Amino acid sequence: MVPQFETARLLLLPLKLADAEQVQRIFPHWGVVEFLANHVPWPYPADGALTYYRDAALPAVERGEEWHWTLRLQSAPEQIIGAIGLFNNATNNRGFWLGVPWQRQGLMPEAVTPVTDFWFNDLGFPVLRVPKAIANHGSRRISAMSGMRVVSVEEKDYVSGRLPTEIWEITAAEWRRHRSSI
Numbered sequence: 001m002v003p004q005f006e007t008a009r010l011l012l013l014p015l016k017l018a019d020a021e022q023v024q025r026i027f028p029h030w031g032v033v034e035f036l037a038n039h040v041p042w043p044y045p046a047d048g049a050l051t052y053y054r055d056a057a058l059p060a061v062e063r064g065e066e067w068h069w070t071l072r073l074q075s076a077p078e079q080i081i082g083a084i085g086l087f088n089n090a091t092n093n094r095g096f097w098l099g100v101p102w103q104r105q106g107l108m109p110e111a112v113t114p115v116t117d118f119w120f121n122d123l124g125f126p127v128l129r130v131p132k133a134i135a136n137h138g139s140r141r142i143s144a145m146s147g148m149r150v151v152s153v154e155e156k157d158y159v160s161g162r163l164p165t166e167i168w169e170i171t172a173a174e175w176r177r178h179r180s181s182i
Helices: 017-026 048-062 107-122 137-145 172-181
Strands: 010-014 066-073 080-087 092-099 128-132 149-158 161-171
Touching: 010 107, 017 048, 017 149, 017 172, 048 080, 066 107, 066 128, 080 107, 092 107, 092 128, 107 128, 107 149, 128 137, 128 149, 161 172
Parallel strands: none
Antiparallel strands: 010 066, 066 080, 080 092, 128 161, 149 161
């Protein structure tokens, strides 16, 4: 089950198939997809969000392998502005994106906190790992702000090509210490 979360400015609502129409309008922009994994098709097809939700994300949620939320401002709960997800995968446990008009406003760190709490406290995973393109300064800043540390450097394929990548990690104990210090 995917719970709903509320932060100071955001609502995180469990993903549903009906969200695809709105997402299709705000997702396919270079400022959103540039540093996403290369399994995201580019150019983005007209039915990309629907196909991904119907054929990949929602079935993975049903199997208990992934947890997905849409992000909405509390002041405009009908409008999707981005998404965040958790993945039971050995090397990539969390991913997110935010529509261009809502970037650089400190919204994603707000979304990361309850989702990371859920990963450790409700799902009981011992560690959270996320790859970040070194060129993706904003995303790396979010990981640093949330107490994560770089554990390795490698190359990975993104929509924008093959890029040097840092693997960021935090353990459940480190997360709890970080949360108690803020």
